[in-house]
Amino acid sequence: MKIARLLLIAACTLQANGLIAEPGQAVEPLVFAPLPMETPETVASQWKPALNYLGKALGAPLRIEYSDSYATILEKFKTGKLDLAFLGPLPYVTLKEHFPAAVPVVHFNEKDGRASYTCAIVVLDERKLAAKDLLGKKIALTQPLSTCGYLSTDGLLRRTGSNLEKNRYRYLDKHDAVALAVARGDYDAGGLKTAIGQKYAHLGLKIVAESSPMPAFSLIANGARLTPQRIAAIRAALVGADAAQRTAWGENIAHGAEPAADKDYDVVRKLRARGEIPEKGNF
Amino acid sequence: MRAALPTARWTVPILFAGFCLSLGVVVYLLHQSWQYKQERFLDQHASVVDTAYRASVDSYALATEILVAESVRRPEVIATFARGVDGDAAARGQLYRLLARTYDDLVRHGIRQLHFHTATGHSYLRFHALDKFDDPLFDVRPSLLIANTEKRNVFGFEPGRIASGFRYVFPLFDGERHLGSVETSVTFRSIRETMARIAPEREYAFVLKRDSVEGVVFKDTRNLYVPSTLNPDYFLEDPELKLPDSPPPPTPVMRALDAALATDTRVATGMAAGESFTLPVALQGEYWAVSLVSVKDVAERRVAYVISYMKAPYLGDLREEFQRSLLFAPLVLIALFLLGHRLWRTQQQQRREADRLRAITDTIADGLYVLDANGRVMLVNTAFTDILGYRADEVIGKIGHDFFHAHNREGKVLPLERCPIYSCVRAGRPFEGEEIFRTLTGAYLDVEVAGRPILDNHGRPTGGSVTAFRDISARKEAESALRAAKEAAEAANVAKSRFLSMMSHEIRTPMNGVIGMAQLLLMPELEEAERLEYVRTILNSGQTLLTLLNDILDLAKIEAGRIELEDGVVDPEQILRETAALFAGAATEKGLAIVAEWQGEPRRYRGDAHRLRQMLSNLVGNAIKFTSRGKVRLSARETGCADDRCTLDFFVSDTGVGISADKIDRLFQPFSQVDATTTREFGGTGLGLSIVRNLAQLMGGTAGVESVIGHGSHFWFSVVLTPLAADADSRKRPRGANSLARTLAADALHGRILVVEDNRTNRLVIGALLGKLGLLVDIAEDGQQGVERITEAGERPMPDLILMDVQMPVLDGLEATACIRQWEHEHGRPRLPIVALTADAYAEDRERCLAAGMDDYLAKPVDAGDLQKVLAKWLAD
Secondary structure, rough: OOOHHHHHHHHHHHOOOOOOOOOOOOOOOOEOOOOOOOHHHHHHHHHHHHHHHHHHOOOOEEEOOOOOHHHHHHHHHHOOOEEEEEEEEHHHHHHHHHOEEEEEEEEEOOOOOOOEOOOEEEEEEOOOOOHHHHHOOEEEOOOOOOOOHHHHHHHHHHHHHOOOHOOEEEEEEEEEHHHHHHHHHHOOOOEEEEEHHHEEEEEEEEEEOOOEEEEOOOEEEEEOOHHHHHHHHHHHHOOOOOOOOOOOOOOOOOOOOOOOOHHHHHHHHHOOOOOOOOOOOOO | OHHHHHHHHHHHHHHHHHHHHHHHHHHHHHHHHHHHHHHHHHHHHHHHHHHHHHHHHHHHHHHHHHHHHHHHHOOOHHHHHHHHHHOOOHHHHHHHHHHHHHHHHHHHOOEEEEEEEOOEEEEEOOOOOOOOOOOOOOOOOOOHHHHHHHOEEEEEOOOOOOOEEEEEOOOEOOOEEEEEEEEEEOHHHHHHHHHHHOOOOEEEEEEEHHHHHHOOOOOOHHHHEEEEEOOOOOOEEOOOOOOOOOOOOOOOOHHHHHHHHOOHHHHHHHOOOOEEEEEEEOOOOOHHHHHHHHEEOOOOOOEEEEEEEEOOOOOOOOOOHHHHHHHHHHHHHHHHHHHHHHHHHHHHHHHHHHHHHHHHHHHHEEEEEEEEEEEEEEEEEEHHHHHHHHOOOHHHHHHHHHHHEOOOOOOOOOHHHOOOHHHHOOOOOEEEEEEEEOOOOOOOEEEEEEEEEEEOOOOOEEEEEEEEEEEOOOHHHHHHHHHHHHHHHHHHHHHHHHHHHHHHHHHHHHHHHHHHHHHHHHHHOOOOHHHHHHHHHHHHHHHHHHHHHHHHHHHHHHHOOOOOOOOOOEHHHHHHHHHHHHHHHHHHOOEEEEEEEEOOOOOOEEEHHHHHHHHHHHHHHHHHHHHHHOEEEEEEEEEEEEEOOEEEEEEEOOOOOOOOOEEEEEOOOOOOOOOHHHHHHHOOOHHHEEEEEHHHHHHOOOOEEEEEEOOOOEEHHHHHEEEEEOOOOOOOOOOOOOOOHHHHHHOOOOEEEEEEEOOOOHHHHHHHHHHHHEEEEEEEOOHHHHHHHOOOOOOOOOEEEEOOOOOOOOHHHHHHHHHHHHHHHHHHOOOEEEEEEEEOOOOOHHHHHOOOOOOOEEOOOOOOOHHHHHHHHHOOO
């Protein structure tokens, strides 16, 4: 009797946490939005094993919902079409301002094992440009809501007495696109995540300015669709994944995760307070 | 009807079995036809897919070649790549910048990759994955190994680290220096789009063999591949479109078709064997053709399949056609069987008609043949073969004219065009006439021919003909014989007229002597010498008449085959001598010498001496008659013996007028002397030589003559006789020439003779002769009187012998004899000798008389000696 009572309590607890579907109830997949900044094959290769792991841990499959931009992801979040999203700091801050139910779950560690990253300005090394030379130049940026886009790049330029408005800038959306646009010589400089800039260093990119650490990219839960228990279960599963389990995971998420909290984004909120971010480029 | 029952009983089962068998065959053939058409259609379908696939791959090969030639093999690109290979770190980015826009163009044209490799097979720059480089590729990319070791272009499909693609690899050189290689690659999406432009009505999918994926792709892209529904040994690449250039995922219909085919063993078997094939699929009432085209990689391994899906209502049409055929096949078969049965019955009827016609034609006694328009024989009847001797198979199909149309008996060949029968019937006219045909043995045959042209339904001659012919050889022969008989009869008439004329002459001559001398005897005051001369002349004339009569009778008997030869002793030497003596007087009167000679030892034979003497007398009489001077020679000899039979030749030669050669042939014909003038000059009946030849032939020999005009004739005859031993005696002595005198000089007889004779002269003659013999004579003028003289004699004395004539009025001699014998029998009277004395001089007349009860026989004119001997015989008894 004692054992039976314990099993009943455990079952009720799991069901309340949303981890066990009620009998006869169809298990709907959790909808996940990766970054809009990287190519789909990159997204697919990075996330598929991790989502499989997570789906197995939760007892529910996960489906990838692609989006072209952060704005789209935020809109889907607000309209309840997404359960989870992989977002950088600025998009989260922006989302939180409009959708308070957004809940940070975990930060994915960078390659160096830290749960933060930096943004950078890259130039083509052979053009011999320094950060201070960036006046009246063509600068490629990621999306307006990208942390390493307008927000970070403008801040880094201000350190040298310049800013984006003194240059010509254009949003190219994806970090890779910014890096390759600079690598091709189409732009004099580009603002992007430091790690992305380093990835294409073999094509002649050089980092000429780097920001302070930002909260690493995070998995954000839709508190309006997921219970706190399920969010906690997701957090526990990801934080608890060991190295062996993360072997097949993508480069952005293979280095472990740490629990995230909304206060981790205060640095971003402070940076954003400097002004509004234009939605379009100036040329 | 009873005979038809067994046939009817078996016909239905046989027809039913035939129907079932035929139906099975038809169903099988229909199914085969359906399958064949379907296979043809599917093969065609597969061929289109294969062609579209190849054209697509080749089009990218051509585009890539142009790209490499114009963009990659530029000096600055090659130089940059060379610096990169040499270790210049900046070269990679510079190479990227040189070709970045080119790559953009490639992507817009569906070419996904632009990838440089070092000569050692390491990735140098991936335009499609710029963050990945320096990884070794030879182990997983045979195309690179080949291109960089064999230094040649390599085109073909190949799985890759990230995704599979259709590769176009070109080795790159800086002058003579091999730098490495560059490749482009297109995904199946590009291939598919090109194929869709070539064959737009189809859907396409691409599956990769499991072992060509596993162990090749990067670990982080392995999850792009999922097992195919069609065949779990094959993977679909990125069905969830995680990659931007992936082809569209399978549509629900394609997945359903894959699911439907997954259970088809042909799929697993065919794909395991790497075959290209097309299968029909029925899905929700629609028909699809699913083609699987095998794709080889650059190492010639079958590693993938291009799958095409196309609606194929034609397959449904084929199935419906097959089903309709199955439905209609029994009906058609039934109709065919009914038609066949009717045709069979019609043929049977035609065959029976033909058999009947054949039977009719075969029963026709006339020969019959049918010719086609070319004169070839199509049909002959039995009479044809019987009459002409040819078998049917010897002439069927041959030109009949060449075989049996002779037209003449001289062997002259008449060409077919001039054949009167053929040319006539071929022109549509009937032919009737007499012709000459040739039999198998080459003999000529007289035939009566009736030919009729064969007309078509419009009455026009077809050129063919039916000809009947009849053997008229017998009729011809009969006609010929009739003609000959007529001629013979006419000749016989002439001969008879001449004979009658001659007979008249021959009879009248001696008759003139008889009558004339008798008239002289009636004259008074005759001297004894004159009376004797007259009487002698009468006697000679009578004997001449008798000779004539005997000749005629002999010839008649010979020709009737009724002459009987005596079986007596023949002494040829004696016969020669006596004959010569007989004619010595006549010869002397003409101043001729007559000699006789037996050329050999005296010898006797068994035979008819009387006839031999007659034959010799005929020849000698002729010789004397036709010889005016010189001599007549009689001779004979034995020419040979064998088996107790000896041949004797008799000769009569003269030195007379001779006979011309052209007349010798008719010399031995009866009633034909050499000519009429001969008769008038020399007299005679013309029967003698004919009698000689006929008698000689009766005796096993013949007769003939050799003659030269003016030098005489040499007549001969031969006979075959049986020789007698030297001591054999003669039972019959030949009669002497002067028997009458000796008879009359003999001793007188005694007795009473009843002469039953209706002719007064004969009564006088016989009465006088009997009186001279010293006999008493009673006379009865017919048979009735004769019978009454015996049966009603009363007081009159009974005769001792009756001389009975045969042909008499009231009661003839035979009946009278019968009555007398009857009377004697009834009254117990002794048998009275009755001797026939009749002018019925044939042997059968003698037999008839003896049969009627007479005891002996004498022919008129009676010879006094014979009369005396017969009377002496019976009166002595």
